[in-house]
Amino acid sequence: MKNQYYKNTHDRNFENFKYVYPVISRRSGGLSLGINLNPDKICNFGCIYCQVNRNQMSKHIVNLEILEQELNIMLEMIQDNSLFLHERFQNTDESKLVFKDIAIAGDGEPSVSKYLLETLQILQKFNKLFHIPKIVIISNATGFQREKTKEAFKILALLNGEVWAKLDAGTQSYFETINQYSTSINKIIKNIQDLNPQVKLQIQTCFMKVNQVLPSTEEIHQYGLRLKEIIDVRKVDTVQIYTIARDPAEKYVDAIPLQKLKDICKPLHQIDIQIDYYSGSAN
Numbered sequence: 001m002k003n004q005y006y007k008n009t010h011d012r013n014f015e016n017f018k019y020v021y022p023v024i025s026r027r028s029g030g031l032s033l034g035i036n037l038n039p040d041k042i043c044n045f046g047c048i049y050c051q052v053n054r055n056q057m058s059k060h061i062v063n064l065e066i067l068e069q070e071l072n073i074m075l076e077m078i079q080d081n082s083l084f085l086h087e088r089f090q091n092t093d094e095s096k097l098v099f100k101d102i103a104i105a106g107d108g109e110p111s112v113s114k115y116l117l118e119t120l121q122i123l124q125k126f127n128k129l130f131h132i133p134k135i136v137i138i139s140n141a142t143g144f145q146r147e148k149t150k151e152a153f154k155i156l157a158l159l160n161g162e163v164w165a166k167l168d169a170g171t172q173s174y175f176e177t178i179n180q181y182s183t184s185i186n187k188i189i190k191n192i193q194d195l196n197p198q199v200k201l202q203i204q205t206c207f208m209k210v211n212q213v214l215p216s217t218e219e220i221h222q223y224g225l226r227l228k229e230i231i232d233v234r235k236v237d238t239v240q241i242y243t244i245a246r247d248p249a250e251k252y253v254d255a256i257p258l259q260k261l262k263d264i265c266k267p268l269h270q271i272d273i274q275i276d277y278y279s280g281s282a283n
């Protein structure tokens with residue numbers, strides 16, 4: 001029931017909005033206002049668990065004026081409570097009708113978006129006008145080293161914001177299997193290590209069954225070593241370990257039941273870091 005509820009309220013289309021969408025997020029624990037900088041649905045990763053429907057692509061142009069207008073309308077609707085009266089949230093548990101964050105995520109990779117800096121500048125302006133609990137950039141870390149992205153992170157740091165950086169593997173081969181990206185995983189780790197230290201960091205990890213096979217003990221071990229490589233260099237607030245919650249891109253991918261997920265990740269608890277688990281469609 002719970003997963004169905006998340007499914008119903010995670011639609012990235014809201015009215016006729018192009019870039020801003022309200023969702024009830026399991027990882028945020030309430031209302032997350034999403035900003036989609038990739039209406040074109042193009043991503044440099046091709047994660048096998050991605051739920052973005054890439055059969056419905058559109059143009060890549062982001063009209064920042066419209067994005068700003070949509071954000072303004074949505075923040076006003078949150079402020080006067082009218083958003084929570086929308087039919088989308090009719091069956092939502094009242095405890096979840098709490099504004100938790102603005103998340104720059106969407107259908108592609110925000111750290112390589114040419115619109116990220118301007119979006120942060122818009123948020124900086126709105127931060128003075130509205131109560132914004134938290135700003136999060138959900139990212140696969142591929143664009144962290146770009147100069148314009150670093151400028152965006154400077155603003156994110158001023159806004160006390162967070163990055164949730166994706167790390168779904170420990171070995172190069174599993175990284176390529178899961179994320180379908182052929183760069184070195186070492187480069188991804190380096191990008192995460194070098195992230196502006198003023199920006200709070202969480203690691204987000206999706207584990208799943210691939211052709212009914214769980215991540216191996218060795219893979220979890222190598223993943224743990226990757227986490228250590230990161231925390232040796234910079235602070236990580238939390239590791240979010242989750243599994244498939246919505247229909248994935250590939251049919252051979254399945255969710256891991258929550259208890260099983262915790263069992264296979266037990267060795268990670270030797271690392272001095274907070275780990276939170278999130279159940280998926282197998283529970």
Ligand code: SF4
Nearest residue numbers: 043045046047050107
């Ligand atoms: S990085 Fe995110 S948007 Fe891109 S393919 Fe992976 S899950 Fe999908």
